[in-house]
Amino acid sequence: MTFPDRIDVHQHIVPPVWARALAAQGLDSGGWAIPDWSLSSAIDMMDQQGIAAGVLSVTAPGVHLGDDAQARDLARAVNEYGAEIVKGRPDRFGHFAAVPLPDVDAAVTEAVYALDTLHADGVVLMSNARGCYLGDPDFEPLWAELDRRAANVFVHPAQPPMPLLPGTAAPLVDYVFDTTRGALNLVLNGVMSRYPDVRVILSHGGGFLPYAAYRFSGLTSTVVNPDHKAEDLLRDLKRFYFDTALSASPSALPALLAFAEPGHLLYGSDWPFAPQEAGTYYNHFLENYPHFTPGQAGAINRKNAEILFPRLAD
Structure with missing residues (x-):
């Protein structure tokens, strides 16, 4: 690729206020160190990797670090920082706004503010919010609000509520597992069928969801809950979008291309x-x-993202 063309829907930002909040509590991203970030280094990387525009998001552990009030303030600060980056370089960046789940009321308030006032390109949700998965009935008001706005929702994995595999950081293996766990939870709890207008992007090729989708649909419909029809479960599983981050491999691409909708x-x-x-x-x-x-x-690199993010199409 000789010129920047790609639209990168899975690119991270490290706002200084967020990095300081994590450091103050001795936190990182599931055993993965928080790297340095700057606008110039991001643009340099994008130019070298053929990326025309990147949609920025904070990664795990997100903005809720244990205290509701702190989470509300941190979400607002992170989102305003991201909006300023986009305002300065709207040709190169979009951003997904962070919300302080599991504080549902605050998450709805922040999503509305970020989408309406900051003109965020969508919302980023962790695959679980302090151990509570996204299909939880308590999260219904947030999904209803996002569906009303036909919002883009980027689901990024978080460390699952269990000990790390000894000697293994969560991003290496647990994140793949938790993406799959969170996506299946959304489908089995009916979120994907009740809210047809929200567009949900799963990180890292959807974990192992494309590979195991027919296991989920077949066993659920025949053993777990015969009231769930396999074809209905597959329809909802196929509503997801998938990014290629760390997943464009000779073994993963065939499963992704076989399962993902055009x-x-x-x-x-x-x-x-x-x-x-x-x-x-x-x-x-x-x-x-x-x-x-x-x-x-070309569709994977750019055209598919242009439909979700028409502002970046130019």
């Missing part, structure tokens, strides 16, 4: 938590995949 596969880098060397590694697989149909690679 237009539902989007480019992602996961920078800077995944360093540029990792981006190059997975871009090589994406750029050299031999089984794309005509136009499919």
Whole structure:
């Protein structure tokens, strides 16, 4: 790729106020260190990786670090910081607003403010909010609000509510597991069927959801709850969008392309938590995949994202 073309829906930002809040509590991202971030380094990476625009988001553990009041203030500060970045470079950046779940009322308030006043391009949710998964009935008011606005929702994994595998940071294995767990929870609790206008993007190729989707639909309909029809579960599982961050590999791409609906596969880098060397590694697989149909690679790199983020289409 000789010029910036891609729209990167999975690119992270590290607002200083957020980094300080994590450091003050001795927190990181599931055993993964918080990297440095700057506007200039982001643009340099994007130019080198063929990325025209990146949609920025904070990663796990999100903005709720244990205290509701702190979480409300931190969400507002993080979102205003992201909005200023976009305001300065609207040609290169969008942003997903953070919300302070599991404080549902505050999350709804912040989502409305971010979408209406800050003109965020969507909302980022962690796959679980302090152990509470996104299909929880208590979260219904947030989903209803996001659906009314046909919002883009980026689901990023968080450390699941269990001990880390010894010697293994959560981003290496637990994040993949928790994305899958959170997505299935949304479907089995009916969120994806009740709210058809919200567009939900799953990180990292959806974890192992594309690979195991027919396991979920078949076993649920025949063993767990026969009232759930397999075809209905598959319909709701196929409503998800999937990004390619750390997932554009010779083994993952066939499953993604076989399962994802047309237009539902989007480019992602996961920078800077995944360093540029990792981006190059997975871009090589994406750029050299031999089984794309005509136009499919261009759709993944850009065209599919243009539909979700028309502001970035130009």
